Amino acid sequence: MTESFKLRIFTEPQQGASYDDLLRVAQATEAAGYDAFFRSDHYLKMGSVSGDPGPTDAWVTLGALARETSRVRLGTLMSAGTFRLPGPLAIAAAQVDQMSGGRVEFGLGSGWYEQEHAAYGIPFPALRERFDRYAEQLEIITGLWGTPAGETFDFAGRYYELSDSPALPKPVQSPRPPVLIGGGGKKRTPELAARFADEFNLPFVDVDTAAAQYERVDAACRAIGRDPGEIARSCALVLCVGKDEAEIARRAAAIGRDVAELRTNGLAGTPAEAVDKIGAWRERTGITRLYLQVLDLTDLGHIDLVAAEVARQLG
Template identity: 80%
Template sequence: MDTSLSFRIFTEPQQGATYDDLLRVARTAEDAGYDAFFRSDHYLKMGSVTGLPGPTDAWITLAGLARETSRLRLGTLMTAGTFRLPGPLAISVAQVDQMSGGRVEFGIGSGWYEAEHTAYGIPFGSLRERFERYAEQLEIITGLWATPEGQSFSFAGKHYRLTDSPALPKPAQRPRPPVLIGGMGARRTPALAARFADEFNLPFVDVDSAVAQYERVAAACTEIGRDPAEIIRSAALVVCVGRDEAEIARRAKAIGREVDELRRNGLCGTPAEVVDRLGTWRQRTGIARVYLQLLDLSDLDHVELIAAEVAPQLR
């Protein structure tokens, strides 16, 4: 059994970042040997940051990065299902996959941040409605991608109806880009993951909660006759690594967090401490990928430090 761990950078541009900021991080990550560059899909800042100069669109960003990087996998944690209709979203993602030469990974969620919907005039709906739409979107998007060229795709659901779609364009990856699903929902989320996910991601949870949720996903797979091992397990964790306590404290202050809190809830400490913590995660949960939530996008030395002193010990 492969116990190596791949390292991915995860950014939150709604907190304040330009496209050029993201490009610098992505290029640094690519040069440093990271596996992938991911970003959130939000239109409104969170917390006390200014958020200036304002949000950037996830799929427009990834289209640009597709042409300005050569190796990194590119994706979202997670595309908000409330933001886009499934048919046009399938077109956008397929196009970015073509633009990247087949490097896109498609994370999608139901959408949860009501304030950004209010701020930008996006319909939100109840949790039940959002999840119903989310399930239909997964069926539609994967169905469009899987439809053979020359055939058409139709779908009649409660919220969406497609009639005789040519199901074009196709992504570069066949039958489709990997689909990522995540979250802590106890019943519906594992069931959807069992049907559609190539990877299941848990963001910012503790190890015990992660073990329980991965087990729910495995049980949901078994229930429908799917091998649970087909789904890659991953986790997203905030990162704050320093060569000594002073550097750790400086990096924590830069993102408005306390060192003790980060040590409890994220990947915080010296390279040796973070290697030990990730070793525990890998041993207890079986994760194969870790998404490092990088909140200070100006600190490229942080990206390079982790690549040099943490990642090689776990690959």
């Protein structure tokens, strides 16, 4: 059965957003009919914005939103493996899955933003060690979730060791919440995706770069005897859609971006332009999910416009 195409809202609250801001956007996302509300997992702003009022924690946010929404999927693009020990992270995500009635999607990456680690006293190992830890984290978290009730989980790795863990709590979703992996690494990233991912995501790249990386993931799947079709393909693009040129320009200015650049690198323009670009991505890459990066969290009309004028044209 062919999966229906899904539009998802993706926010970057480290750029300046409170929990109440995120709640408004999440509830607008649900009311407008989108499939999911996702947020980044960062503790420090990027670029020239102030970042006020300061960061919010991704999993605290998702736990709260789990009780304030009823339908949308909830997740991270991506939680940083450097931020949390894998055992407690498995507990937190499983708890949010319970709190939401089984709506969590679990995105995990190796961590990359060195400045935020320095700002909040988080260790930041070299890239090779981060990836080695990341691989162990994926094995531990999926192993804890997949341990049958009444049995225990043990793990002895280079960086983490678990002994006689009851592997509780269990998530609602069985066998586990979907695991999202992403990024442009040409060897280890596809290999980890082949082993652990239910979805592979590429943020803010061009269509040819994406197609080549999806093919690497497929090849990694075939190398271990996994059907590549088991992994959904997705991408993320910054959103700047307006009903006319004036509205497009206003929305671009609000996020400090150039309209022409956004038309090239994001999902920008009129609703008709957006539909055409999504169609080109689908035809070239086979994506079934698109994350719309919404940077102006005060502009709920933006979310409503895309739901009304773009989403309804996507089969």
